[in-house]
Amino acid sequence: MxxxxxxxxxxxxxxxxxxxxxxxxxxxxxxxxxxxxxxxxxxxxxxxxxxxxxxxxxxxxxxxxxxxxxxxxxxxxxxxxxxxxxxxxxxxxxxxxxxxxxxxxxxxxxxxxxxxxLLEASHWHLDLATPAAVVAPAVAAFLAAESVEVGRMTKKGLRTFDCRGAVVSLAVVERDGGSRLDLVLRHGTPSVRPDDVLSGLKAVAGLDLGEAPLLTRVAQGPLDEATGEVGDPLHGSV
Missing domain, CATH: 3.30.70.580 (Pseudouridine synthase I, catalytic domain, N-terminal subdomain)
Structure with a gap:
């Protein structure tokens, strides 16, 4: 043996x-x-x-x-x-x-x-070259929709899913040279990523961003459902 x-x-x-x-x-x-x-x-x-x-x-x-x-x-x-x-x-x-x-x-x-x-949600900054005045109508249309279907290529082929349900909050603000999307995403199955939300903005409003945005996750942790804020999983605070 x-x-x-x-x-x-x-x-x-x-x-x-x-x-x-x-x-x-x-x-x-x-x-x-x-x-x-x-x-x-x-x-x-x-x-x-x-x-x-x-x-x-x-x-x-x-x-x-x-x-x-x-x-x-x-x-x-x-x-x-x-x-x-x-x-x-x-x-x-x-x-x-x-x-x-x-x-x-x-x-x-x-x-x-x-x-x-403890990792229930993520807070993202998406820095775009597109002015906020152009992005804002697409954000409003996205938030007004009950669901937004997008597709993503996986190892098993093209998968279609709703990206709207995972979005806790989405706002656009001015920044030098363009705009910033402030996004909080709830984790779940299927996992919705920031680029899926960008695909959703294009699907509902035809928003074409041109060059690829810079995506930065600024927080990840427990989600306060009352405030929509993402907490710190290491220190137990929101």
């Missing part, structure tokens, strides 16, 4: 980490980031706990990754450690080991429970 693998000890501490994707590093995929993060863990000599089995892996759980090409100030990962460490020390070590543009924002001790369950 094949010899059974050694059982690994469970983590003695779990840390939750908020990181940002900035500048050119917004083009890194989730797979790119996971490889860079695991290399940073190794270089920083963080004492990781490992899974059991024939191919042990460091205990790293990713949650709510932003689409490739989007900048983000609110990406999250949880790690399990083999010894108790000061979160500030881990933050400094990882910050030094990661490339500029993948930046550690915060590290806290996990209180337990599921991090993914």
């Amino acid at each position: 094949r010899e059974q693998p050694e059982q690994q000890a469970p983590p003695v501490q779990r840390l939750r980490i908020r990181y940002a994707k900035r500048g050119r590093l917004r083009f890194t995929s989730h797979r790119d980031f996971s490889r860079a993060f695991e290399r940073a863990i190794f270089r920083a000599r963080v004492p990781m706990a490992y899974s059991s089995g024939f191919n042990p892996h460091p205990r790293i759980s990713y949650a709510g990754a932003a689409p490739t090409g989007s900048a983000s100030e609110a990406e999250f990962v949880e790690i399990g450690l083999a010894q108790v460490l000061d979160p500030a020390v881990v933050r400094a070590s990882l910050e030094e080991a990661l490339p500029d543009g993948l930046d550690i924002v915060d590290v806290v001790v996990s209180p337990g429970g599921s991090l993914s369950d």
Whole structure:
């Protein structure tokens, strides 16, 4: 019989980490980031706990990754450690080991429970080259619609779904050189992304934005249904 693998000890501490994707590093995929993060863990000599089995892996759980090409100030990962460490020390070590543009924002001790369950919504800024006066009528038409069907190509072919139901709030404001859409999206199935909302604006009002906008997730966490605000999943505040 094949010899059974050694059982690994469970983590003695779990840390939750908020990181940002900035500048050119917004083009890194989730797979790119996971490889860079695991290399940073190794270089920083963080004492990781490992899974059991024939191919042990460091205990790293990713949650709510932003689409490739989007900048983000609110990406999250949880790690399990083999010894108790000061979160500030881990933050400094990882910050030094990661490339500029993948930046550690915060590290806290996990209180337990599921991090993914806390990520109920995202707050986005969509920076457009189109003037606000042109965008505003499309936003009004979108918000007035009960549903807005859009299509997205997936591995299983073209999928059509309603993008309106996931939109908690959507507003347009002036900015130098164009406008900004301030968008709060509720997470769900199917997952609605900011580019789906842009497709919805084109579907209901024929809005053509020309050059690709800059998409930035500024917050991700629990949703306050009364105010529509997105809270902080690491510190339990909205």
